Amino acid sequence: MVEKIALVTDSSCDLPEQILEKYNIHVIPLHIIFKDGDYRDGIDITPREFYEKLNIEEIPSTSMPSPGEIWKLFLKLKEEGYTHILAIHLSSGLSGTFSLVESLKDKVNELGMSLTVINSKALSMxxxxxxxxxxxxIRKKIPFQQIIEKIEDLVKETKVFFVLKTLEYLRKGGRIGLVEGTIGDILDIKPIISINKDGIYYSVAKVRGRARSLNKLIEVAREAIGERGVYLAVMHGAALDEAQAVMEKIKKEVNAVQSFIGEITPSLGAHTGHGLIGITFCPAP
Known part of the structure; x- marks a missing residue:
């Protein structure tokens, strides 16, 4: 049987529109809930609109897509002749989206399609x-099972590091994980945050002050990358100038085969607030 593989992810992937179109990626939007309504990430609200709206007085909540939204997409994929679905999602330690999509596996099988869901244990880029x-x-027509194995291997090698201006959003959003946030803001202590093997936030290092934290972020990422070639991204939350400065510094110290600067999506920004700077990388093929 000829395999026709659909590639599915969620809006926390932070991929630009041209990449989504290039690889025909199907994106399930997460939801951001303000007092004035429910916004679909990237559809009803852009990052710029979100950060203009965001303030510490009203921290929005986020929610998974509904099962109906996901099922509607899967039915569409069936109609378009897909035989296999590869869904790669936000870390299961940070969102229930992975588990929700996984729960639809039997129903997808009943449609005559094969669904595999991969827990990225990551977020953003x-x-x-x-x-x-x-x-x-998929473009190279690699068999479905081999693609799964290759991506699962890459999950172990993909790293995310970031620093925040304040831990308040992370704390109030219930995503603080293993990061100690009780006295950090008072003492201006900035943890360098990453995601552990269980997909949960934890502190890699702690320094005092914004400038030192950005330098430490670069140092931690550089050590993790080593000499290998990587795809490199610097992500930000309404902090483009700092993101550009960080990218300029780290590109001098690592072998970046491709590099990107981008703004994190509202569904992530709701838990991090203004001023996030993150470095993420994945081994280049």
């Missing part, structure tokens, strides 16, 4: 790079 790799493999 950490997830995005995995999706790009999968898109390249």
């Amino acid at each position: 950490g997830l995005g790079f995995l999706v790009i790799h999968a898109g390249e493999l």
Whole structure:
């Protein structure tokens, strides 16, 4: 049987529109909930609109897509003749989206399609790079099972590091994980945050002050990358100037085969606030 593989992810992947179109990536939007309504990530609200609206007085909540939204997409994929679905999602330690999509596996099988769901244990362009790799493999007509194995191997090598201006959004959003946030803001202590093997936030290092935290972020990422060639991204939350400065510094110290600067999506920004700077990388093929 000829395999026709659909590539699915969620809006936390932070991939630009041209990449989504290039690899025919199907994106399930997460939801951001303000007092004035429910916004679909990237559809009803853009990052710029979101950060203009965001303030510490009203921290929005986020929610998964509904099962109906996901099922509607899967039915559409069936109608378009797809035989296999590869869904790669935001870390299961940070969102229930992975588990929700996984729960539809039997129903998808009943439609005569095969569904495999991969837990990226990442977010933002950490997830995005995995999706790009999968898109390249699909283009090369690599068999479905081999694609799964290659992406699962890459999950172990993909890293995300970031620093925040304040831990308040992370704390109030219930995503603080293993990061100690009780006295950090008072003492201006900035943890360098990453995601552990269980897909949960934890502190890699702690420094005092914004400038030192950005330098430490670069140092931590550089050590993790080593000498290998990588896809590299610097992501930000309404902090483009700082993101550009960080990218300029780190590109001098690592072998970046491709590099990107981007703004994190509202569904992530709701938990991090203004001023996030993150570095994420994935081994280049």
